[in-house]
Amino acid sequence: MSLHDDNKQGLIEWCKRGEPMIWLNAAAVTVSTMAVIGLLLLLAVRGFGHFWPASVVQAExxxxxxxxxxxxxxxxxxESVPIEQLLSAGFKIDASEPFVKRELVKVGNRxxxxxxxxxxxxxxxxxxxxxRDVLVIERREWGNFYGFLQEVKEQGKVVANTEADGPAALLDFQARVERASEIHDRIAKIxxxxxxxxxxxxxxxxxxxRGLSLDDDLSAASRQERETEIALSRAELDIQYKALQAQLAELYTQWNRDSYTILTSSGQLREQRMATVVKAYQPNAMHIGQKIVFYFQKFGEFLTEEPREANTEGGIFPAIFGTVIMVLIMSVLVTPFGVIAAVYLREYAKQGLMTRIVRIAVNNLAGVPSIVYGVFGLGFFIYFLGAEMDKAMFAEALPAPTFGTPGLLWASVTLALLTLPVVIVATEEGLARIPRNLREGSLALxxxxxxxxxxxxxxxxSPAMMTGLILAVARAAGxxxxxxxxxxxxxxxxxPVDGNFPYFHLDQKFMHLGFHIYDVGFQSPNVEAARPLVYATALLLVVIIALLNLSAVALRNRLREKYKSLEM
Structure with a gap:
């Protein structure tokens, strides 16, 4: 036999052993893993790099x-752009090079x-x-301001000047910024x-x-007594409200006491209120340790504060909270209904044509576009079920809706309905894998x-149920x-959670990380400012979904180990 025939025979044997598919699958897994890692790295670099205090350049x-x-x-x-693109845009520049480097710079001072x-x-x-003395001022409105601090004023009078006082003027400025921030927090709390x-x-x-006016069965004496109680309670609340208003007036006076003047790059001198400042820093004068501390402070603010400036500034805590609480409510709703439906189909329903049709319908529901579930939730849960609940339990609030309007409850119920087929199918598969002899042994005893x-x-x-829940969470959260x-x-x-009874308000609207990404990325009036926040929020959403899934996986593995001995 020739060498060619030996090679051919070896290739045939190699294919028969299935090794090509093993290598092909390994290559596919490797490519997929690298793609996921690359995506996460892109999101991390583009998103989390936004919080680093970049140096400020001054140039002509x-x-x-x-x-x-x-x-x-x-x-x-x-980025590098073709010279023809700039020439066609009307730029009169040197055309000796085919490509020209251009930079996107954040000049602030909107x-x-x-x-x-x-x-x-x-x-x-x-x-x-x-x-080194350039100052970056993060403001509550109008974004960042770049310039050189000139004067610090109290009630219009200069109390510090950079030319006369030097670094002491900046220290006084920072102290007054902290004071204004503390007053702002007190105002916000009140x-x-x-x-x-x-x-x-x-x-x-x-x-x-209003409920008293709608109750025709109430006696005149009882009505008068309750109206008196309401009037007394309202009078007491009015007294408290006026006291708080007086506190607010005093705090606003203190808040607006200080101001500062700052010199822009064009030589303009601007006076601004200290109350508008969130944070001020000199990035060119910061060493690496200070920048690292500043980075983690900014990242912490991103996770814990509310958004500002059309969601392009500040934090995303309400969106994080809304996403997690919605997924938890959805999980509590979908798991029992999915398990009960699966138990009935597998254990109690007669296995015939009708049961097969139901299973086909369940599998088909898993492929229905999610927007269809949204339309169904709007029409059935909100306009029908919610409206009927308002008529029965919240008649005094009508025509203003309570549950007859979109809210946290209906969003969770809609997503529970959307993920219900996943839980049913996974639970059925788990029930089908239980050995028959275990059932017969239990019945025999x-x-x-x-x-x-x-x-x-x-x-x-239960491990199969947890698998269904994991898949449901992965789909619903995004x-x-x-x-x-x-x-x-x-x-x-x-x-939706506060100190007012009943403390957990399922009728309130909420923020969600997925919608926040859509809004900031496609509806923002300031696209360039919003772009890094889109990357950061997307990575955070992936991390939250992963944490929720890992928690469910850990519980599933624990249950699997607990009942493994029964399967042997």
């Missing part, structure tokens, strides 16, 4: 045939220049410097918590009063069918389309 932008423009900005992005991002051609940046609680109680009194199901079959099938119809909003003024 001197295009040919145009007046030189002073620039004070952070460098955000660098209230001065109108836009806080600008593209510049790198070759025309002259006299580039990194001044407005949101204290006055919010009073308003909530006043609304409850108004609804109680005198247990009823229900006892066998409860004490033997369901515990052993859904956006149905939530846009049944409860999620761009910005929720308050969390």
């Amino acid at each position: 932008y001197n295009l040919p045939s145009e007046t030189a423009v002073p620039i004070l900005a952070e460098r955000v992005e660098v 209230d001065v220049g109108g836009a806080d991002f600008k593209w510049v051609i790198s070759d025309y940046l002259e006299d580039v410097q990194y001044p 407005e949101k918590k204290d006055i919010g609680s009073i308003n909530y109680k006043l609304e409850k009194l108004r609804l109680k009063e 005198g247990a009823t069918k229900a006892e066998t199901l409860w004490r033997v079959v369901l515990p052993m099938a 859904e956006v389309a149905p939530l846009m119809l049944v409860g999620v909003v761009k910005l929720a003024p308050s969390l």
Whole structure:
């Protein structure tokens, strides 16, 4: 036999052993893993790099045939573009090179220049410097401001000047910023918590009063007594409200006491209120340790604070909270219904044509587009079920809806319905894998069918139930389309959990990380400012889904080890 025939025979044997498929599967897994790792790295670099305090460059932008423009900005992005693209856009520049490097810089000062991002051609940046005294001011409105601190004022009078006082002026400025932030927090607490609680109680009194007017069976004496109680309670709340308003007036006076003047790159002198400042820092004067500390502070603010500036500034805590609480409620709703349906189909239903049709219907429901579930949730749960609940239990609040409007409850129920087929199929598969001899042994020992199901079959099938729950959580946490119809909003003024009875408000609207990504990425008026937040929020959503799934996986593995001995 020739060498060629030996090689051919060896190749045939190699294929018969199935090794090509092993290598092909290994290659597919490797490529998929690398793609996932690459995606996560891209999200991490583009998103979490946003919190690093970038150095601020000062330069003259001197295009040919145009007046030189002073620039004070952070460098955000660098790219190479064809020279023809710039020439066709009207730029009169040197055309000796086929490609030109341009940079996206964040110039801030939106209230001065109108836009806080600008593209510049790198070759025309002259006299580039990194001044140590440049100040970056993060504001509550209008984004960042870049400039050089000149004066600190108290009630319009100069109390510190950088020329005369040097570094002491900056220290005084930072102290007054901290003071203003503390007052802002106190104002926010009074407005949101204290006055919010009073308003909530006043609304409850108004609804109680209207309920009395709708109750025709109530006697005149009882009506008069309850109306007197309501009036006394309202008078007491009005006294508390006026006291809080007086506190607020005093706090606002203190909050607006201080101001500062700052010099822009163009030489303009601007005076601004200290109350508008969130944070101020000098990135060019910070060493690496200070930058690391600053980075983690900014990242912590991103996780724990509320959004600002059309969701392009601040944090995303309400979206994190809304996502997690919705998934937990959905899990509590979908698991028992899915398990009960699977137990009936596998253990009690007669295995015939009708049962097969039901299983086919369940499998088909798993492939229905999620937006269809959203439309169903809007039409059935909100407009029908919620409206009927309002008529039966919240008549005094009508025509303002309570449950007849999108909210956390209906969003969770809609997603529970969406993921129900997954839990049913996974639980059925788990029930089918339980050995028949275990059931027969339990029945032979005198247990009823229900006892066998409860004490033997369901515990052993619990890992499969957890598998269904894991798949349900993975799908529900990332859904956006149905939530846009049944409860999620761009910005929720308050969390669905607070100190007002019943403390957990399922009727309230909420924020969601998936919708937050869509809103910031596609609906933001400031695209460049929103882009890094899209990456950071997307990675955070992946991490939250992974944590929820890992928790369920750990519980499933524990249950699997617990009941493994029964299967042997």
